[in-house]
Amino acid sequence: MSGLAGTADRRRPRFRRREALLLGGVSGAVACGWVSLASTVAGGPSLGDPSLLLAFLGLLAAAHVVLSLAGSRSDEVLLPVAGLLMGLSLLMMVRLPQGLVVQDFGPLELGLAPLQLVWIGLSLTAATVVAVVLRSDLWLRSYKYTWAAAGIALLLLVFIFGEETNGARLTLRVGPFAGQPSELLKILLVIFLAGYLADNRALLAARATRLGPLRLPPLPYLLPMLAMWGIALAIVVVQRDLGAALLFYAVFLVLLWVATQRLGDLALGAFLFVVGAVVLYALFPHVRERVEIWLDPFATAQGAGFQVVRGLYALGRGGVLGTGLGAGLPGVDGHPSIPAVHTDFVFDALAEELGLAGALVILALYVILAERGLRIASAARDDFRGLLAAGVTLVVVVQAAIIVAGDARLIPLTGITLPFVSYGGSSLLANGIALGLLLSLGDTRLTAPPPPQAIGRRERWRDAAGAVAGRVERVIS
Amino acid sequence: MSGPPDVPALGAPPRIAPALLRVALALIVVYGAIGAGLSWWQVVEAERLTNDPGDPLLLAAEREGRRGRIVDARGVVLAESVATGDGSWTRRYPHPEAEPILGYFSPDFGSAGLERSFAAELLGARSLAPGGDLLRKLRSDAYDPQDVQLSLDVRLQRTAVTLLKGKRGAIVAIEPASGRILALASTPTFDPNRIVDPDAGAAYFADLLDRPAEASALLDRATMGRYTPGSVLKVATAVAGLGSGAITPQTVYADQPAEERTGFLVEGFRVRDGHHPQTGRRVLDLAGAIEVSCNIWFARAGLDIGGQRFLAWGQRMGFGEAIPFDVPTAVSTLDGGDGFVDEVELANAAYGQSETFVTPLQMALVASLVAERGTLMRPHVVDELRSSDGRVRTIVPEVWRRVLDAGQAETIALAMQQAVEGRLGRRFAGAAKVPGVPTAGKSGTAELGGDREPHAWFIGFAPVEAPRIAVAVIVENGGAGGASAVPMGGELMATWLELAP
Numbered sequence: 001m002s003g004l005a006g007t008a009d010r011r012r013p014r015f016r017r018r019e020a021l022l023l024g025g026v027s028g029a030v031a032c033g034w035v036s037l038a039s040t041v042a043g044g045p046s047l048g049d050p051s052l053l054l055a056f057l058g059l060l061a062a063a064h065v066v067l068s069l070a071g072s073r074s075d076e077v078l079l080p081v082a083g084l085l086m087g088l089s090l091l092m093m094v095r096l097p098q099g100l101v102v103q104d105f106g107p108l109e110l111g112l113a114p115l116q117l118v119w120i121g122l123s124l125t126a127a128t129v130v131a132v133v134l135r136s137d138l139w140l141r142s143y144k145y146t147w148a149a150a151g152i153a154l155l156l157l158v159f160i161f162g163e164e165t166n167g168a169r170l171t172l173r174v175g176p177f178a179g180q181p182s183e184l185l186k187i188l189l190v191i192f193l194a195g196y197l198a199d200n201r202a203l204l205a206a207r208a209t210r211l212g213p214l215r216l217p218p219l220p221y222l223l224p225m226l227a228m229w230g231i232a233l234a235i236v237v238v239q240r241d242l243g244a245a246l247l248f249y250a251v252f253l254v255l256l257w258v259a260t261q262r263l264g265d266l267a268l269g270a271f272l273f274v275v276g277a278v279v280l281y282a283l284f285p286h287v288r289e290r291v292e293i294w295l296d297p298f299a300t301a302q303g304a305g306f307q308v309v310r311g312l313y314a315l316g317r318g319g320v321l322g323t324g325l326g327a328g329l330p331g332v333d334g335h336p337s338i339p340a341v342h343t344d345f346v347f348d349a350l351a352e353e354l355g356l357a358g359a360l361v362i363l364a365l366y367v368i369l370a371e372r373g374l375r376i377a378s379a380a381r382d383d384f385r386g387l388l389a390a391g392v393t394l395v396v397v398v399q400a401a402i403i404v405a406g407d408a409r410l411i412p413l414t415g416i417t418l419p420f421v422s423y424g425g426s427s428l429l430a431n432g433i434a435l436g437l438l439l440s441l442g443d444t445r446l447t448a449p450p451p452p453q454a455i456g457r458r459e460r461w462r463d464a465a466g467a468v469a470g471r472v473e474r475v476i477s
Numbered sequence: 478m479s480g481p482p483d484v485p486a487l488g489a490p491p492r493i494a495p496a497l498l499r500v501a502l503a504l505i506v507v508y509g510a511i512g513a514g515l516s517w518w519q520v521v522e523a524e525r526l527t528n529d530p531g532d533p534l535l536l537a538a539e540r541e542g543r544r545g546r547i548v549d550a551r552g553v554v555l556a557e558s559v560a561t562g563d564g565s566w567t568r569r570y571p572h573p574e575a576e577p578i579l580g581y582f583s584p585d586f587g588s589a590g591l592e593r594s595f596a597a598e599l600l601g602a603r604s605l606a607p608g609g610d611l612l613r614k615l616r617s618d619a620y621d622p623q624d625v626q627l628s629l630d631v632r633l634q635r636t637a638v639t640l641l642k643g644k645r646g647a648i649v650a651i652e653p654a655s656g657r658i659l660a661l662a663s664t665p666t667f668d669p670n671r672i673v674d675p676d677a678g679a680a681y682f683a684d685l686l687d688r689p690a691e692a693s694a695l696l697d698r699a700t701m702g703r704y705t706p707g708s709v710l711k712v713a714t715a716v717a718g719l720g721s722g723a724i725t726p727q728t729v730y731a732d733q734p735a736e737e738r739t740g741f742l743v744e745g746f747r748v749r750d751g752h753h754p755q756t757g758r759r760v761l762d763l764a765g766a767i768e769v770s771c772n773i774w775f776a777r778a779g780l781d782i783g784g785q786r787f788l789a790w791g792q793r794m795g796f797g798e799a800i801p802f803d804v805p806t807a808v809s810t811l812d813g814g815d816g817f818v819d820e821v822e823l824a825n826a827a828y829g830q831s832e833t834f835v836t837p838l839q840m841a842l843v844a845s846l847v848a849e850r851g852t853l854m855r856p857h858v859v860d861e862l863r864s865s866d867g868r869v870r871t872i873v874p875e876v877w878r879r880v881l882d883a884g885q886a887e888t889i890a891l892a893m894q895q896a897v898e899g900r901l902g903r904r905f906a907g908a909a910k911v912p913g914v915p916t917a918g919k920s921g922t923a924e925l926g927g928d929r930e931p932h933a934w935f936i937g938f939a940p941v942e943a944p945r946i947a948v949a950v951i952v953e954n955g956g957a958g959g960a961s962a963v964p965m966g967g968e969l970m971a972t973w974l975e976l977a978p
Contacts (some may be wrong), residue, residue, distance in 0.1 A: 071513065079613050201490040202490045204490075207531075254500055257496065258493050258496040258497060258500060259490075259493070260490075260881045261490075261491045261496050298637060301531060312518060312526055313526055313527075313529070313532045314669075315518040315519050315523075315526070316518060316519065316522060316523045316524075316525070316526025316529075317523075317526070317527050317532075317533075318519055318523075319519055319520070319523045319527075320519060320520060320523075351515065351519065355519065356515060356516060356519035359515050359519065360512055360515070360827075363508050363511060363515075366508065367504065367505060367508050368500060370504045370505075371501060374497045374498075374500060374501045377492070377493070377494075377497050378494040378497045378498070383493060385495070386493045386494070387493065389711075390493075390497055390500065394500075397504060398504075401504075401507050401508065401511060404511055405511050405514070408511065408514045408515050408518060409514075409518075410510070410511060410514040
């Protein structure tokens, strides 16, 4: 806040008043939803068994208290916004058939809602820990190639050992734990991109002063773009994960443009996107099928278009004000009426029960997230932090836009999660880390960035081309 | 924020904050577009989606919920929900003769007919109150089943079914001034009570499904059956001819009547007639051609109209597209849907052969538009929707098409009267005469080729002035129209004029 405040003063606990007020509102809203849901289920005024609700509200309060005690001077809107999304998620998970996901923890057998509460707790913990512990971003920016290598290694692991979920090879299983690494990968990728672009901005942005329009851009400019394009293609081909590929590529392109602010970059990126899309459409039946479903889901309402058509029925049933929590039909006789209603199609279920009004509120929450995140990015003290904050914001809100637009048949459906709302540990954990990073980057107490280093062009070259291999070798040895 | 000092040529890259502002604006645009897309589905398309009979969510709600009643024009209950005792409901159908238009609803075998197309209303998923769909979530009972009142009169319906008993065929009766369907029968038919029977339903339904298509009881022949019309189509040709100006009431053709003995040669195909023993040396005009059902006269008229104009006028009468109705309808065609390949096809189509395929409902509409002197009312069988709180939505009769000038329609109406009551017409369609009431009509005998018996047809209306009923009757393989379909049409019209004096 105040640059004049002494160090000792800056470590003192500080009551985050606005956050407390907003969280109070969020708690009230979620509690109202809970009562509404329980009353609908019971057929009369009822509280149901409020233990999950109380646990959730406790978790939110705990995150707030920890941030306050640690004296965080960061944005006070982000946590309530994420909290409301998580609250809506919990309500929907309580409302859906509990048998959709069952996991054993020793003697303890948990169904959908308790599991989601565990993941929400994990997510809030990750957010709080990152926000409080990350006092310096030096280790993020200095080891960017290691992060990239780790990300690519993660990707390769999934390529080789991944298990199929709904036709996409997404899940990595280690012992009893299963996760979807592409969720974590998006964070690693953004850290790398922020580091790489911040270091090379000057070179990338200024290239036009040195090159005629017809000559090729310099290799360090072309290389990462082609690499990202390749990674996105590989994800589509090997993992069959169109959503992640689209997300990575879109976020990369936007960050690249923010760094260079050259429309030509966007144009080239869009051109590569079109080329990739056409080639993939021509070569791979699973890509073609997605497009055909998008164009006319009703043609195959009992086959390939089943999920999308049922999603649309849910939207239609919701209307403007919705059926009310618990009164819709996302689940019938213990079977979900829309396949993947708890993950990819959770938005349609919420839009059915909360109506267009609720759906627009959910969209507005992501817009608020975007606004707060980009505000933190603009206020950042150097390019790395700005790009990192922007990138972290983008992976959350662009992902939300991709899946919601897919659910509403505005673009072909690509199976990714709705951040903070869809069921799933990996997704909630990764988005929790993203939230934590934003809180940390927005904290005015973050140590001053290191002075820009004077790196010669030759060194840069070495940096760009050889560092990945060098780092990985060092790590392995 | 600033470029490396030792590479001054690069200069300082632009600040990122302004770019971030643009990114934020772009995101707002993207989210705005998504919001607009959601509004499309949740506001504009919401009703269509919710009431789509294919909506499995609706079916799920149906399984548990009580449905409203379906009653006939006088309030006689045709379908109602009765409690089974274990908390659920089952459908009961006191008048199975209202099938197949009534349809059925079974949690096991789905739904059909009006039970299917009005599922949303019967279930109450669509509210009658203004804004009711918006406020539904605030009510304790989310669904308010509505009663559906039909224009169908079960007494006339029973007559129609009895007439068709033991035969395969269909009858459509319509009130020309309103488009209200008075009776709509199709045989063989089924007993919906046996379909919904929890014990015997499976076997019965399997048996119904097992039957070959031509003997199907589940097929609503009146709306979905497509038949060669034979001479009843000549009324439609007369409408197209007069409307387009290709013929006049006085039109005669040069080679008459000699040609009627030898046949009329079109591109090697000979159109034949059989009425010359009665007409002798008489030269036929429009009324005469309708009275004695002259094939050659109409073949020539069809050629004068021309394929394009014939199809365009057919479209005005409802051919070439599914008729908008309360249950799904099949498309009637004059050309098989693929255009007239040559003059032969056109000439034969003009008197109801070659690739003309029509539904009984379509032919009833042709009769109705002549009866209503050129105006075609939109056909409907649902008159009124009533919710338990007393709200009523009445389906107001509306003009679907203004097809023909009233004077020209009058010409055809009088010609059809002559076809029933005239000296020569009596031989073909006299059996349709309602005693004491001026009656108009046209019989048809649809040749099917091979050694199959032709389909017997009749369309007509009564009284000639201010008609109160128009009918279409088909008896599959019923032989000459005059033998079976014509007396049925007469009896049906007579019954109705007695029931509703």
